[in-house]
Amino acid sequence: MTTSASASVDSGSPTSPDLVRMSASKHFPIKLTKTNFLVWRRQVQSTLIGLNLLGYVDGSVKAPRPFLDSAHTQTNPAYTLWYRQDAILLSAILGSCTDVVQSIVSLADSSADAWSRLARSLASMSRGRIISLKAKLAKNPCGNRTIAAFVADMTEIAGELALADSPVSDEDLAVHIMSQLGDEYSTIYQSLRGRNDCVSIEELTTILEDYERHLREHASATADLVPTANHTQRARSDRHGDRGDRGGMFNRAGGFGQSRGGHHARGSSLGGNRGGLYCRFCDLPSHDTRFCRKLQRFLRENNVTITPPNTNNPTAHVTVSNGDLGQSNAQWIVDSGASHHVATDPNSLNTLMEYEGPDEIRLVMPY
Incomplete structure (x- = not known):
């Protein structure tokens, strides 16, 4: 008193x-x-x-x-x-x-x-509450959250620890944040490790948000270049019927398009269709694809060898387009859902592997 x-x-x-x-x-x-x-x-x-x-x-x-x-x-x-x-x-x-x-x-x-x-x-x-908060801070993966939401959650946990007389330094909080981001942020993580000064949480948030925006833009641009596989199933009886339903063939524009139905009906109405012959390369009913001169010239100009299909050893179909693919923005579609694709532009593929084979490509035509 x-x-x-x-x-x-x-x-x-x-x-x-x-x-x-x-x-x-x-x-x-x-x-x-x-x-x-x-x-x-x-x-x-x-x-x-x-x-x-x-x-x-x-x-x-x-x-x-x-x-x-x-x-x-x-x-x-x-x-x-x-x-x-x-x-x-x-x-x-x-x-x-x-x-x-x-x-x-x-x-x-x-x-x-x-x-x-x-x-x-x-x-x-x-x-016990402090221990629980520290465990949550150390194991709180970003997942599908945005960088802003993730950092806000981590900062809130650190604030609760500070109120509980167990404060977390900015350096430790930055480590907790960076260690729980995806592998796509490994570049940022390595660059921050090389810094001599401690980065503030505000600066770290700005860096991560800028990189997040870069990743979204890159993913959006890559999505337009991803090749797709067009797989079709036909009944056994179709071998003697319409052969124009196959997807992924050349269209008249020289690129790849999906199959256009109705080739058989269209060919039968033309008097020049020789016994149902139809060229899927020229899109004309006058001759068979195997004997198409335009296709043969195209294959010679692009150094492509045709290998007859072996029914005992199924082979994935690889299709090559003429022209300079590096300067073309047209999307191309590979036939049959093949597991391996070939392209001159590596940006058009998701997973890349160095090709160590001969300097030629064998094309198997689906006759």
Whole structure:
């Protein structure tokens, strides 16, 4: 008790100016639960330090003698003031507790007793909360979240740890963030490892968001160049019928297009169709594809060798287009759903592997 407080008490004033009025909603707005004791304790300590009342709860301000004489007939005014102030503190502490923890302090005799009961009961639970937050910080993969959302979640966890008296440095938080991004961010991770200074979380967020935008643009551009496989299934009886349903053949534009049905009906209506012959390269019913002069000239000009199909050893069909593919933006389609594709432009393929075979390509024609 301060000297001024003692003077006020000795004067016998029942409404001493040193008596601090408190309310839970005003002074302790954060409600105490079983998991936030460390945060709540920091709030209470800061408030009581500002009001010069911390000694009531930590026990440094002892209760004065209740009576001034041995016969216990004369009440000590100092004790009366202490008792009233302590009751105000106890009421504020009780009012800031949620229903699940009010039973812990319901039988407390003083604010110091209530403070001690709460520390014994809830400090271990808060320690478990810290361990849980640290585990979540160390194992919280970015997944499908955006960089902004992921960094915000990680920063929130770090903030909760700071409130629980277990702060995380920016350097450690940056390591936790970078170590839980996908492999596509490995370049950024390696560049940051070579820095001598510590990058701030704000700067790291900006770098990652810029790289995320670059990855989206690259993925969008690559999607337009991805080759697709056109797989068709035909009944066994189709071998003697319409042979124009096969997908992935050359069209008149010189590129690749999907199959156009109705070739048989169209050929049968033309008088020049020799017994149902049809060239899928020229798109004309006048001759068979195997004897097409235009196709043979195309194969010679592009150094392509035709290998007759072996029914005992099925081979994937590889189709080569004429012209300079590096300067063409037309999408090309590979027939039959082959597992290996050949292209002059590596950007048109997803998975690349160095070709170590001869300098020629064998084309198997699906006759």
